[in-house]
Amino acid sequence: MSGMTPIVEMKKINKFFPGVKALSGVDFRLFEGEVHALMGQNGAGKSTLVKVMTGVYKQDAGEMLLEGRPMRPDTPLAAQKLGINTVYQEVNLCLNLSVAENIFIGKEPKKLGRIDWKLMNQRAAEVLKRLNISVDVTRILSSYSVAVQQMVAIARVLDTSAKVLILDEPTSSLDETEVAQLFKVIRKLRDEGMAILFITHFLDQTYQISDRITILKNGEFIGEYETGKLPKLELIAKMLGKELSEFAYTTNPDERKKAAAEAASDSGTVLSAKALGLQGSIAPFDLSLMEGDVLGLAGLLGSGRTEMARLLFGIDYADQGEIFVKGKRVAISSPKSAMMAGLGFCSEDRKNEGIFAELSIRENIILALQAKKGVFRYLAAKKQLEIADEMIRALGIKTPNSRNEARQLSGGNQQKVLLARWLTTEPIILILDEPTRGIDVGAKLEIMELILNLSRKGLGVIFISSEFEEVLRCSTRIAVLRDKVKIAELAGENMTESGIMRTIAGGK
């Protein structure tokens, strides 16, 4: 490959956003006739890199070459004219138009100023045939499966003189057979000489389809590898930015073992799930949580951690399996019913699913308790103040007073307010999805300290974090997930970073 000129070459690309270095000195090469996977955790800079390439953003430094000549696409349209096409994760199609109309929208073949329907339908059928798809192009798009819709989105960009095809998470809403169908098309296009950039968080798919891999981490270029020569474990290590030799027991193994022993001695199971699952969201799983237990959920982005939490808390409605709280079977059909059963849940999306920005801190804290008590048993203002002030003191929320609006708080303090909201409901099980995301190091430590303290008091906690280190530090047991399946549970000696990674990579 080194002898060839890449179709797209990006050299030392820098991109800054106010306060953030999104990309720094990133190199990237894409060759004709290859499927290239772009890998990295959340915030690694994958989408920023793609957006620079396709003219959505302009790089602050560095140069881009198209077949050896400098290129500067200013808009996505300019990039398309250069032959660089993108199919985004959220398919931008018109479900109420025909397949052919979707493929030719904005560039319909015309005859005497009017659309030449016959030619359009004929050419649409030809393009789809190139992808080995035979559908009736005059039928409306919504009558076909998501997979076919995905193909139509690809067909739309193929019609022009495409050299580069960028697929951003194309498989996230497809089932197994549909993925296979899509991969067939990708391989066919690759064999015809197209350069394909594939972005996914499914590790197995990366190994199935890609020829080479570029890894980014925190906006920095980690390396470019041939897929066959990069073991899965090493890929994970590089995505997380750790050397394999670095893996060791992390902090406080004694504390953890002690907690585990205590949990085992009490042995009151507070929560258990049997074959709980939801088609298209997460495969059926078993789970049990003791009093004072901290069960960590570990897995890469998109592995199904959040989906698991959403099922347990009734945000999504499980289509199979059962949930037991303290041994009693409970029907959890909504967050409210989960709350009544004794569960609490702090969402990973603080801004959109947690905090009420314009309400006061006090109101934010008492809201769940109030919902639990019902609309007519309104907490008196004095009682509200008492509860809020006690929580502000106990959790160390930094605010001059509880009347202030919640949006004035920093991320870490907002997280504590969310935690306070659920603690006031006196739950027996608390699910925390990424409680440490987007907050500074000091606040992270405080939150983890709080979690450990709560578990000592007998609360059952499910703790989700992308940082394996944090999961290890807090948890008494760890459930490992990969590609929407719970694949293992680790305890005791096996609870190490390398243990988790090996499990995710598939070796024991």
Place this chain on the structure above:
Amino acid sequence: MAILKSLSRAKIFWPIVALAVLMCFNLFFTPNFFRVEIKEGHLYGNVIDIIKNASPIMLLAVGLTLVIATKGIDISVGSIVAISAGVVAMLIGGDLQGVPKYPIPYAMGAAVLVSVLAGMWNGMLVSRIGMQPIIATLILSVAGRGIAMVTTNAMIVWLYAKPFALLGQGYFLGLPFSIYIVAALVLLTALVTRRTALGLFIEAVGINPTAARFAGINAKNILFGVYAFSGLCAGISGLVVCSTVMSADGNNAGLGYELSAILAVVLGGTSLNGGKFYLLGSLVGALIVQTLTTTIYAFGVPPEIAKVVIAMVVLVVSLLQSFKFRAMVAGFFGKREFSV
């Protein structure tokens, strides 16, 4: 100074200032604007008229305040006013001797009940079907006129039952009776929303429906409830409207009232983006709208231009609500301390 500062932070402060400015304008330019006379034991004058004429809009604004707090809108209230007026008029009947067909309280109860059902229809479309509020209520806004016409057999029904005139024309302790209706409704609404958690839940749903659901609030029931309540308010408003003119006109009763009421709510400080709501603010807003109208007519401005003036006020208020616009103005004047 400190008192003024904390006063100016209260949401009700600016609507009252706006009302005061309008009043001051009238003090200087409209002769006898503030003169109040006592005739036959009742108070008469421009100011009393303004409050009396604003009553139907105030009643609508109470219901709309809660709807708008959930980030919704109800543009069907004008049509519900017509339905309510039509139902009560038909049940009382146009007997020239003033003998009601059915007892007046029953007729009023039936009209309000029908209005609540209309509100529940809106609530069902918004909360269960998930329709956008403006579309859901547009349906009844259009269909409601038709329903009102059918109710009155497409005729204007005139009423002669004297006791019914009390609502819109009567006086109690020297003041127009309708003021007491408004006061009672606002008091009751304030009690129910502020002495229970309902107000907090409504605001929570308006600010962040997802987070509200995650916190265990049944957002659907809240939504359903506020639209049904808006229907109730429109029904009561319809009774007052019908009583004021002692007739029901399916075509024109409450025509355009929804816009005045929305304007009143927004002027009163409740944002169309949902969230915090201000019942008293909405009342002040309704008074501003009515004072504006009265002032314009007192000046002899022709009705077609009067609408333009009101439109200008709406424009200014909307612009002031837009963060972008305020930032632009602040930038224009070089103010750097502009806070978010």
